[in-house]
Amino acid sequence: MSTEWTTEMRYRPYHQWDEETRQQLITQQKQSPWHLSYHIQPNSGLLNDPNGFSYFNGRWHLFYQLYPFGPVHGLKSWYHLSSTNLVDWQEEEHGLLPDTPYDSHGVYSGTAIPVDDRLLLAYTGNVRDEEWTRYSYQLGAWMDQDNQISKIEAPLIPAPPAGYTTHFRDPQVIAYEQGYLLIIGAQNEQEEGKVLVYQGPSVTDWTLIGELNFTKDSMGFMVECPNLVFIDQRPVLIFCPQGMDKTVAYYDNIYPNMVVIGDKLDVENVAITNPTPLQNLDAGFDVYATQAFNAPDGRVLSVGWAGLPELAYPTDAEGWAHCLTLVRELSIKDNRLYQQPAIEHQELRQEALNVQGTLNKAQTVVQENKENCYELSIRLSANSQGTLSLFADEQKNHCFALHFDAKHGKISLDRSQVSLPLNTEFGQTRTVALPENQAIDLHIFVDQSICEIFVNDGQHVLTSRVFPQAGETNLFIEGTGEYTGTYWKLRSSSQN
8 A cells, every 4th residue: 555645545434445455454463573462452554542441331441543544643433342351352343433524534532431321422523624624523422231322413512612722632521529520631822731621510511610720830732631530539630741841840752641649629729739740651662642530440540552643663564553551550659650550461361480580790581482472570689780681582682671770779771772763763761760779679561562561569650662573582681689570471362
C-alpha cells in the first residue's frame, strides 16, 4: 500500500476499503516479530487511547480508539473488548463507528459508566466541513446487556462553551453525590489548556460549573484525557498537558501524562483542595492517555496507551502501530501515586524459577530466554551498582539497558544500544531518583516489543517500547552487590 497518506485516504469511509486490503493488514500484524503475547494490540492499523474502561453486566469492558487501515491517525472508531479477568480479552468487534452527522470524521475519546441496566458511553464526535473547519460534539450512546449499542440522537453538549475553541474533547462522566459530573479537556481562546467541569442531575442534562482549579501553573496549549478518580476518598486527577513548560514539572517525552492528588474535591468552588505538585505518571519512554476508573470492587484501575502522539514506530512499516499497557491498580502512599500490575496478571504465570547471585564485572545470564515473554521480580542489594540488560544479543552488542545504583539512589533506562533506535530527538535515557543505600525492588514485564518496569512496589513505573531483532532475547546482569528474585515464563492471553 502507498505510504503517502492523503487526507482523502485517512477519512475514506470504512465500507469503501476492500476486504483484501484489510486481510493483508491483519496477516502482516499476526506475522510481525513484534506481535505481542499478552498485551492488547490492534488486529490491524493504529490503536491509540483506551476508552470506556468499565465494569458492567458481570464483565470488564474496554474500548480503544482504532484506525484499522494503516499506522496513521485517520477516521477513528472505538473497538470493543470484554473480559472476566482483566487478562484474557474477548473481541466484541467495533463498538462505535463514525456514522452520524455528529461524528462523521471520527469517534474520539471518552469514558463509560453503568446507569441502571445500561452502560453509557460518553465520547467526542469530530466533524469537519468542506473548508476543513473542525466542530466538536460531546455525544452519548447506550449499550444494553447484550452489548448492543444505540447512539443518543442529540449531543450531550452541542458545542464548546463561549470563550473556548473546538479543541474540546475526551469527556469523563462519573457519579457524584446525588447526580453526575462530566470532566473534559479544553483549550480557551487564548490557546491555554484547561479542564472544564459540568454537573447534572442525569447523564444527559449538563450545566457548566467552571474550570477545574488544580494548579496555578500554565498547562500549555491543551489538556487531553482528564480523568478524575477517588482513592481513599481523595481526588486524583490524571491528565495529559500539551506544550507545558518543563519548569512546571520536568518531562522528557513529547507530551507527558501527569497526575495531581488533592485532599478533597470542592465542587462549589470547582477546585481540588491542597493539590500536590504535578507528578509524572510514567517515567518511561512511551505512555500517554491513561484512563482510570473507580471499579465496583473498591479498586482504582487504569490502563494507558503505550505510544505517543506525532511519533513514528518500527511497526509502521508493517501497517500497524501501538498497544495498551497492562491494567494497573492505583493507590496513594506518602502523598504520591503508586501503581502496581493488577493481581489478575498472575494468571499468566507458568513455570517459576528462582534467580540469585553475587554480581561481578562479567555479565551473568539471569535466565536463558528463547523469546521475550516473561515476568521478573528481582531485588538488588542496598550496596549494588550495575546493569540489567534486556532484549540483548549473545555478545551484548545490542540491548535495552537498565542501569542501577542503589548506593546513590538512582536507576536509568538506556535505549541507545537497541537495534532499532526510535524517537531519539526526545533523548535515549530516562532516570528516576530513589532513596540512597536501600535495596531496589524491580518488577518487570517483557512482552516481545514492550517492557513495563515497576520500581519499589510501584513508586515509579517506566514503560517503553523496544523492537528487538532475531536472537535479541537474552537477559544479563553485571556489577557489584547481590541479587535475588523469581522469573516466570508467561502464557499468551486469549486475545493474542
